[in-house]
Amino acid sequence: MKKKYEKFIIPRGFYESEPENVAPKLLGKYLVKKEGNSYIVGKIVEVEAYLSSNDPAAHNFKGPTRRNKSLFSDAGKAYIHSLRQHCLIDVVTEGINVPGSVLIRALEPFDGIELMKENRRVEVIENISNGPGKLCKALNITRIYDNCDLTNKDSSIFICSLDADLEKDEISIGNRIGISKATNLQLRFYIKNSKYIST
DNA sequence: AAAACGATCTACT
């Protein structure tokens, strides 16, 4: 029972593709955070693809810096950065020096829900992890986990698959528009009818 | 060394 998440960990090959292909496949997968003997787990219900080129609003546009260097590492690594007082987590896609990524935007609480409530100081279940900053707080994800390998069962954070893949008609797609210098290239994907999405 | 900049969240109207 304790090892059920590790058993279904997703291998690197899953991520070695363009972000817009990986993003919808991540819906319905599980983000797992280990803390000692405890597991905090959420089902991914909303993501956003950031393409590896051509988007001035994306963090990868100007090339590597200290902040975003993990975007340029292997597919399946985590890119964790701070925005204002929050942390956000991306999954790196494609491969080395190709900085595409998928931002995880919302989770449906699945396991360790009491710990999530404590971390967030929020009781309402729909409100615990329905946003990219909120879910990092709920799972206690900080920048110390930047560049951790999400495909390794010994990592503190990894992604696994417990359910069958979603059908196309269970997924909605929307372009993100009207934000600062964005060029509308970020594709947001979410599970239709989920109560736990941020939009 | 100082200023500007957000891939956000909360609270309140």
Add this chain to the structure above:
DNA sequence: GTAGATCGTTTTG
């Protein structure tokens, strides 16, 4: 719906 909080990182002088 919108104002204000707030902070690591980058940019500028």
